[in-house]
Amino acid sequence: xAAPKKSAAKEIAQDKAGGASPxxxxxxxxxxxxxxxxxxxxxxxxxxxxxxxxxxxxxxxxCHLYIGQEAVVVGMQMALRDGxxxxxxxxxxxxxxxxxxxxxGVMAELTGRRxxxxxxxxxxxxxxxxxxxxxxxxxxxxAQVSLGTGIAFANRYRGDGxxxxxxxxxxxxxxxxxxxxxxxxxxxxxxxxxxxxxNRYAMGTSVTRSSAQTDFSKRGVSFNxxxxxxxxxxVRAVKAAGDKAVAHCRAGNGPFILEMQTYxxxxxxxxxxxxxxxxEEVDKVRNDQDPIEQVRxxxxxxxxxxxxxxxxxxxxxxxxxxxADFAQHDPEPDPSELYTDVYR
Amino acid sequence: MPIQVLxxxxxxxxxxxxxxxxxxxxxxxxxxxxxxxxxxxxKATMEVEAADEGTLxxxxxxxxxxxxxxxxxxxxxxxxxxxxxxxxxxxEPAAQNKSSQSAPPAAAPEAAEAxxxxxxxxxxxxxxxxxxxxxxxxxxGTEMATITIREALRDAMAEEMRRDPDVFVxxxxxxxxxxxxxxxxxxxxxxxDRRVIDTPxxxxxxxxxxxxxxxxxxxxxxxxxTFNFAMQAIDQxxxxxxxxxxxxxxxxxxxxxxxxxxxxAARVAAQHSxxxxxxxxxxPGLKVVAPYSAADxxxxxxxxxxxxxxxxxxxxxxxxxxxxxxxxxxxxxxxxGKARIVREGxxxxxxxxxxxxxxxxxxxxxxxxxxxxxxxxxxxTLRPLDTETIIASVKKTGRAVTVEExxxxxxxxxxxxxxxxxxxxxxxxxxxxxxxGKDVPMPYAANLEKLALPSVAEVVExxxxxxxx
Numbered sequence: 001x002a003a004p005k006k007s008a009a010k011e012i013a014q015d016k017a018g019g020a021s022p023x024x025x026x027x028x029x030x031x032x033x034x035x036x037x038x039x040x041x042x043x044x045x046x047x048x049x050x051x052x053x054x055x056x057x058x059x060x061x062x063c064h065l066y067i068g069q070e071a072v073v074v075g076m077q078m079a080l081r082d083g084x085x086x087x088x089x090x091x092x093x094x095x096x097x098x099x100x101x102x103x104x105g106v107m108a109e110l111t112g113r114r115x116x117x118x119x120x121x122x123x124x125x126x127x128x129x130x131x132x133x134x135x136x137x138x139x140x141x142x143a144q145v146s147l148g149t150g151i152a153f154a155n156r157y158r159g160d161g162x163x164x165x166x167x168x169x170x171x172x173x174x175x176x177x178x179x180x181x182x183x184x185x186x187x188x189x190x191x192x193x194x195x196x197x198x199n200r201y202a203m204g205t206s207v208t209r210s211s212a213q214t215d216f217s218k219r220g221v222s223f224n225x226x227x228x229x230x231x232x233x234x235v236r237a238v239k240a241a242g243d244k245a246v247a248h249c250r251a252g253n254g255p256f257i258l259e260m261q262t263y264x265x266x267x268x269x270x271x272x273x274x275x276x277x278x279x280e281e282v283d284k285v286r287n288d289q290d291p292i293e294q295v296r297x298x299x300x301x302x303x304x305x306x307x308x309x310x311x312x313x314x315x316x317x318x319x320x321x322x323x324a325d326f327a328q329h330d331p332e333p334d335p336s337e338l339y340t341d342v343y344r
Numbered sequence: 345m346p347i348q349v350l351x352x353x354x355x356x357x358x359x360x361x362x363x364x365x366x367x368x369x370x371x372x373x374x375x376x377x378x379x380x381x382x383x384x385x386x387k388a389t390m391e392v393e394a395a396d397e398g399t400l401x402x403x404x405x406x407x408x409x410x411x412x413x414x415x416x417x418x419x420x421x422x423x424x425x426x427x428x429x430x431x432x433x434x435x436e437p438a439a440q441n442k443s444s445q446s447a448p449p450a451a452a453p454e455a456a457e458a459x460x461x462x463x464x465x466x467x468x469x470x471x472x473x474x475x476x477x478x479x480x481x482x483x484x485g486t487e488m489a490t491i492t493i494r495e496a497l498r499d500a501m502a503e504e505m506r507r508d509p510d511v512f513v514x515x516x517x518x519x520x521x522x523x524x525x526x527x528x529x530x531x532x533x534x535x536x537d538r539r540v541i542d543t544p545x546x547x548x549x550x551x552x553x554x555x556x557x558x559x560x561x562x563x564x565x566x567x568x569x570t571f572n573f574a575m576q577a578i579d580q581x582x583x584x585x586x587x588x589x590x591x592x593x594x595x596x597x598x599x600x601x602x603x604x605x606x607x608x609a610a611r612v613a614a615q616h617s618x619x620x621x622x623x624x625x626x627x628p629g630l631k632v633v634a635p636y637s638a639a640d641x642x643x644x645x646x647x648x649x650x651x652x653x654x655x656x657x658x659x660x661x662x663x664x665x666x667x668x669x670x671x672x673x674x675x676x677x678x679x680x681g682k683a684r685i686v687r688e689g690x691x692x693x694x695x696x697x698x699x700x701x702x703x704x705x706x707x708x709x710x711x712x713x714x715x716x717x718x719x720x721x722x723x724x725t726l727r728p729l730d731t732e733t734i735i736a737s738v739k740k741t742g743r744a745v746t747v748e749e750x751x752x753x754x755x756x757x758x759x760x761x762x763x764x765x766x767x768x769x770x771x772x773x774x775x776x777x778x779x780x781g782k783d784v785p786m787p788y789a790a791n792l793e794k795l796a797l798p799s800v801a802e803v804v805e806x807x808x809x810x811x812x813x
Contacts, residue, residue: 048376048395055352056415067377085560119593126591135559135596140583146549147584150556157512157538157562177580180549187544265377271355273388279379286377339472341594342628344652 025236030302036078036235037295038312040070043094044292045313045320046103047266050093050110054270058328059110063124066094068265071291072197073098075238076165076258079246083160087135087148088167090125091197091264095167099132103323113330120333121341142175144168145194149181152192152255163191163249171202173216179223182255186223189254193245194220196257197232199264204276216259225255232260233289263289346426347396348417351383351405354390361385362410363418372400374421381407381418398423474728476681479643488669496638496670497527497603497659500645501565503675505535508563511649512539514550515567515604524569525605525664551577551602555584558600558654565649568604571620571658578623585654586629601648603657606634607699607749608797610662614785619750621697622759624656625726631680632726634658636701638668640724643678651680658726660699683730685737689717692807693737695760696747697723700798703779704747707803716811726756734760735767742773743810747803752780774810779803 028036047065054063066073069091077086077098088095096106101117109116109127117127125139135151138144148166155162172178173196185192196216200207207214217227226248230241238260245256263285267274296309351361365382368374374394381392394400401422405412412418491499505511512535517524519532519542532540543550547568554564568574574581581602589597607619625632631653635641641659648655670676686701687708696704701722708718719737723730738744744764746757757778764776782796 045376048393051393052350052352052395056350057353057356060356087556117593118591118595121593122591126588128588128592128596130595135556136588136592138584140579143552143580143584146552146580147556147559149549150553150558151560152556153553154557154560154562157557177548177552180544180546181552183544183546184549184553267390271388271390273390275389279391335466335469338469341590341592343631344589344594344597 025234026240028236028239028298030299032078032239033295033299033302034312036071036074037292037299037309038316039074039077039098040235040292040295041313042103042316042319043070043074043097045316046097046107046323047093049320049324050107051266051270053107053111053324053327059124060112061123062090063110063270064091064268065266065270066091066264068285068291069197069199069232069260069262070094071235071238072195072232072260072262073167075235076195076242078235078239079242080163080165083133083162084246085133085135085148085151085155085162085164086167087144087151087164088137089141089144089169089172090137090139091169092125092127092137096127096129096134096137099129099134101127101129101132101134103319104326107323107327108330111327111330112332113327114333114337115326115330119337119341121337142168142172142177145172145175145178146181149185149190149192152185152190153188155191156188161250163193163246165193165195167195167197169202170196170198170200170207170211170216171205173219174202174210178219182220182223182225185255186220186225189252191249191252192255193242193249194225194255194257196259197262198259199262201264201268201276203268204272206276217257220255220257225257227257227259229259229261232262233285233291234294235291346401346420346422347398349380349392349394349419349421351412351414351416351418352390352392353414354383354385354388358385358414360411360413363405363407363412364389366403366407368400370400370403374398374400383412392418394421396421396423398426401426474681475732476725476728476730477679478682479678479684480676482671482673487672489672490667490669491638492665492667493638493641493659494525494527494529494664496642496668497645498529498531499670500642501528501649502531502534504646504649505531505539510561511563511565512541513565513567514541514543514554516543516545516569518542518567523567525661527659527664528567547573547576548580551580552584554600554602555580555598555654558585558598559588559596563599563649565601565603568602570609570616570661571604571606572616572618574602574604574620581624581630581654581656582627586627589653590629597652598654599652601645601655601657603645603648604659605661605664606658607660608662608781608786608793611788611790611793613788617786619748619781621658621726621748621750622755624658625729625756625759627727629654630727631655632658633680633724634660634698634726635724636663636698636722638666639670639676640678640684640722642670643676644680644724646675646677647680650677655680658698662699662702678724681725681728681730683733684722684724685719685733686722687718687720689719689741691717691741692743692745692811693719693721693734693741694745694747694803694807695721695723695734697726697756698749700747700749703798703800703803706800707807710800710804711807714808714813716807716813718807729759729763731763731767734764738764738768739771742771743807744772744776745779745803745806745810746776747779747798749781749797751783752778753783755780774812777806777810779806
């Protein structure tokens with residue numbers, strides 16, 4: 001269909017080059033900076049390793065990497081408290097690590113081994129941890145939005161003060177059930193935060209080619225759901241927005257929408273030819289707005305040295321390498337597992 | 345030790361590719377995430393990123409090389425203090441070298457191949473057999489109440505809601521309107537609007553909300569005004585409700601009942617008349633119940649609400665007003681999965697469920713007049729299917745007729761026929777015969793609608809045919 005050409009996807013957070021600190025973002029303490037740095041680095045290294053293992057044929061099927069978007073889950077997780085729930089779509093490795101799930105269990109699920117979070121039966125897109133209140137890992141685009149709304153329904157039914165984060169992308173934002181869920185969530189004042197991870201591409205289709213309204217924070221307007229656009233490359237901005245949205249939900253005011261303006265460096269999945277965007281576009285975001293680099297610069301500007309940060313990197317690499325080792329040596333599920341877990 | 349960069353696979357099926365371009369040269373500094381090369385296959389191109397920090401030591405495969413096997417070392421990255429000489433050493437016994445990945449690279453393609461074509465000796469383990477418990481004993485002298493199926497269903501929900509505060513009902517018009525078919529009559533008054541929830545007309549959305557609430561531990565009863573409208577919600581029912589327990593390795597279950605009228609009502613035409621028995625009963629992870637009598641409606645719905653799995657509870661609009669005797673017991677629960685022999689006989693087995701039973705029972709009466717003693721089985725549960733009861737009956741009678749309102753192709757009757765053939769072939773004296781809805785969308789005109797549905801005459805005719813009478 002011939003639509004008028006819109007300008008190329010707009011710059012995300014145009015004025016924030018190289019981690020310059022805009023005045024309206026509340027600063028982190030050193031502990032917070034360090035925590036965020038370590039968590040984001042863990043996700044990045046984990047995903048790089050997963051990409052390698054996929055390249056080696058150790059991981060099958062689909063594998064969607066989270067590289068570039070780390071600040072979103074890490075910042076949002078900092079805004080939660082124990083008991084709050086998280087649910088997301090298929091690009092879920094980062095969410096799981098941010099929820100505190102073990103790298104070993106996640107990596108072993110990617111390789112389809114018995115020590116994986118789903119005993120090897122779910123794979124990359126389908127992992128869960130009731131203990132960490134992580135409700136998946138869902139492979140049908142948009143399904144997690146209704147499910148997350150249902151989890152929030154349970155929170156309100158019980159009156160337990162919990163909040164559910166339902167993550168989805170700019171692509172899923174065009175699914176019908178998203179709006180069915182928005183309607184019910186506002187109607188019943190459900191404590192759910194819709195975190196739209198706008199990484200500018202739904203697989204290979206840019207937001208300008210797929211969305212009539214590209215300001216995703218406005219997608220709840222016709223349901224009276226407040227929304228905000230957030231610099232999803234700055235973990236502090238994410239945390240601040242998360243705090244605000246959580247407070248709104250916790251106070252019984254109903255749902256909140258956060259559009260996280262972020263970017264995925266890698267392809268949609270491992271087998272993405274990436275013909276729909278230029279290398280320059282990717283490099284520009286990477287060089288100017290990388291979420292980890294921003295924190296690194298701030299840490300160095302405090303009293304941290306390169307060596308301090310290198311030792312964090314080494315510690316993170318160790319965890320990741322061990323998980324890769326575990327994931328390749330843990331046995332496949334026993335054949336007797338074929339028929340288990342179909343029914344309770 | 346220098347780290348080897350291996351030729352990556354773009355997909356699990358890729359075996360080789362072309363190294364089209366080096367973007368870094370020997371001696372360049374690289375860090376994690378830097379694109380160092382481009383590779384391509386006939387389907388796609390891909391960028392190779394460095395996963396480690398260091399100096400690009402040696403390029404082992406020059407750009408422009410075609411058909412480079414996956415997992416071949418293509419370059420080395422030197423760490424602090426390492427030299428090109430180390431890189432040479434690393435490159436030598438290529439396949440044996442310790443790369444940053446721990447599996448032996450050369451072995452990987454074979455391993456992948458082996459996985460895609462498993463050794464022929466490996467068989468799937470036996471599927472577990474299910475055998476359901478028998479119906480509860482009704483103590484002699486138990487008073488029986490004659491109530492409609494509509495009331496039986498309502499009583500089941502009300503009793504379970506009194507028993508368990510996590511049980512709630514949601515759906516279109518279930519609360520203030522008292523149910524589109526008055527099945528939820530009085531529930532709002534007793535339980536309030538926290539537990540009896542009118543939803544917007546939004547089947548896909550509220551089915552998902554129900555499943556999410558169930559994943560979080562509640563026990564929703566989701567009413568569909570009719571199962572025809574549940575087609576909008578079927579993704580959440582199958583992909584989310586039925587599959588999540590398995591996909592989570594048993595962690596995350598979903599105790600939820602989807603209920604409502606299924607199949608043809610009267611004169612409502614094709615979009616409002618479909619029988620979904622076959623659709624839902626194909627899905628592992630779901631249980632599917634479709635009662636005919638008032639007592640079964642009550643006892644099975646109570647079991648469905650207590651079941652820790654997702655249950656599809658198929659009612660029938662034409663049966664809501666039918667009355668039957670229901671035992672006046674405090675807790676009358678009928679186990680899911682057991683068929684009922686409604687009428688004993690020795691000449692032919694007639695198998696049906698839900699509204700199909702109305703034709704079947706009348707046909708059995710007709711057949712009796714002609715001296716044919718039909719055994720009538722009410723399946724009650726379509727998944728898990730009570731094969732045992734069916735096979736035992738067919739072994740006795742040697743003949744079987746299935747009766748369903750749904751379509752024949754891939755229908756429940758087709759499944760019953762196959763199971764009878766598999767388990768009782770030597771006992772059959774005639775081919776299994778299916779009576780079913782005709783292979784057309786349901787017509788509106790009264791005469792055509794009647795023709796499209798099974799009839800007593802068709803059941804009688806089929807039964808006589810298999811008895812060679």
